[in-house]
Amino acid sequence: MSVSGGHAPKSASLSTEMAADAPPPPDVRPSRLILILCSFGAACGLALALAFEWTQPRIDAHQAMLTEAAVREVLRGPDHFTPLYVSGGTLTATAPAGADPAKLDRVFVGYDQSGKAIGFAIPASGPGFQDNLKLIFGYDPATEQLIGMKLVDQRETPGIGDRIEKDLAFVQEFAGPRTPIEGVKAGRGQGNAHAVDMITGATISSRAVIAIINKRVQALAPALQNYTQQQGGAR
Amino acid sequence: MLKDLSWILVSAALVNNFTLTLFLGLCSFLGVTGKVSTALRMGAADTFVLVLTSVAAWFLNRFVLGYAPYLRIIAFIVVIAALVQIVEMFVKKVSPTLFRELGIYLPLITTNCAILGLALFQTNRGYNFIQGVAFALGAGLGLTLALTLMGSIRERVELSDSPIFARSMGIVLIIAGCISLAFMGFGGLFSS
Amino acid sequence: MTATRAIEDFVDPIWRNNPTFVQMLGMCPTMAVTNTVINGFSMGVTTTFVLVGSAFFVSLFRKSVPNEVRITTSILVIAAFTSLADMFVAALAPTIYKALGAFIALIVANCVLLGRMEAFAQKRPVGRSVLDSLGTGIGFTLGLSCVSAVREILGNGTFAGIHLFGPHFQPMLIFMLPPGGFLALGFWLLFLSYLKARKKGHRRVRLWPVVVTRRKVAA
Secondary structure, three states, X not given: OHHHHOOOHHHHHHHHHHHHHOOOOOOOOHHHXXXXXXXXXXXXXXXXXXXHHHHHHHHHHHHHHHHHXXXXXXXXXXXXXXXXXXXXXXXXXXXXXXXXXXXXXXXXXXEOOOOOEEEEEEXXXXXXXXXXXXXXXXXXXXXXXXXXXXXXXXXXXXXXXXXXXXXXXXXXXXXXXXXXXXXXXXXXXXXXXXEEEOOOOOHHHHHHHHHHHHXXXXXXXXXXXXXXXXXXXXX | OXXXXXXXXXXXXXHOOOOOOOOOOHHHHHHOOOOHHHHHHHHHHHHHHHHHHHHHHHHXXXXXXXXXXXXXXXXXXXXXHHHHHHHHHHHHHHOHHHHHHHOOHHHHHHHOHHHHHHHHHHHHHOOOHHHHHHHHHHHHHHHHHHHHHHHHHHHHHHHOXXXXXXXXXXXXXXXXXXXXXXXXXXXXXXXO | OOOOOHHHHHHOOOOOOOOOOOOOOOHHHHHHOOOOHHHHHHHHHHHHHHHHHHHHHHHHOOOOOXXXXXXXXXXXXXXXXXXXXXXXXXXXXHHHHHHHHHHOHHHHHOHHHHHHHHXXXXXXXXXXXXXXHHHHHHHHHHHHXXXXXXXXXXXXXXXXXXXXXXXXXXXXXXXXXXXXXXXXXHXXXXXXXXXXXXXXXXXXXXXXXXXXXXXXXXX
């Protein structure tokens, strides 16, 4: 009674009315209470399990579609790509035993039509202006160049910070620069292979994107190099 | 590690203040902020339950919900309701004075969406145990700050001579909007 | 709530006891997801679904559930319907799901729902409970749509995605930002209470504090 009676003082009329015509509590055996609660719980659980069975494949399919679209975009249309799992500083094609594949750190390696690896699509995240940014970027370890970048999730200020996702000129800046990339004022980066033009007025958000990519590349570079060398040796 | 934790804490308290930016726990924000003292107490009670919830949610996520993610909402709300009940009994036993002072606010916490919101956000972001507690502490501090600010402004508003049609919740919401605007200034606090 | 006829159960919460503007319940989604009309409207519809579904079941089993576990079972039923809504929206409308985020799950903590269960569905027959919660749901959707319309038109220059003004329109960004939620609802409430004050017979509603009025007269 008290729980709902006190939602908000605004609903005072509501709670007094409830108090007035609520029936007096009948005597019930505790066993009956438990039985009722359990049967309600079981019914709810069953309904939810059924709904889960029906909806989960659709949700997963949608998620896979989004990931695929993002990978294709940042690798500029690879012929096909496969996921690799990052564990202990190395990349493996199969998930280590005992770990949930969905929860592991993943990167995607893309191939062109001849089966040659053209680069990695690497998801990354880090603090932005408002909240954490999630993005995915394409990276070629052979030339140390970025291929592309796409924001996956961001809560930057609408109209200001969110231009890091919506401003195509800014997104295009991430095709080609060598890592470590550095943010420069628009137009000041002529002749600098590392330069990325930042958005005027959204400097902090732009810098956040650059910092996230640099940090991630730095952390993964040895693993990526090793992997490409191994693959190259095997071929 | 420490920088990570402080980012979580300050982000939850100021940059992404639960009440003023994420709009969680508005019922109590608008309902019990008539006086500073009650607002402060409500904030303290909220913080306490938030930290407990964060711990409970971590346990649930770690040991139970991995097998049945579709039961998440039910499990969280039931655990929160139970927690609030336990806290209520505990406070009643240990300190009847405090219990009297908190009065209606303790059971009110069950339907406070900030608590459930914390559990859900913590799950979505995959925080570990310590990160979760830091997040809950930050959120609690942010809530308390927002409630106290609002309470002190409203005490003054009560005494001021406002037009007849503004003596309603409308003016309170406009004030809340102004505070929220001020809190937007905290954005970018942690960016390079 | 003292309505005697079934039709009043339905109509009353839409306007006279509107959950958003009059009862001021369920404020969290009212401000959090109302930055576009589509978001606000879909949140309203989702809430209506949960409301009607749980009112049906709570009312159906009202005689077999003893008083001691009443609230617990209500919460259980609401939580079940919220989870259902959460999964269905995620599966059928992923873009809306992304925009609404955790706020679908937070329907369970919406005071409107438990309020309706306690005050109405607990003790009325199924038909009337469903009517009442449908009315509440529509009233809630109306409230959300009103708030989000203001925010989207002023903050983005669009209504449900359609551009209203020319390309030179400079949107009032603040209405898309969090403070805009408070401000939009605040202005709606001020406007409504202004109308109410007019209706009550205050012929000329004083718009300024006395001090300001006096200064104006003196000047």
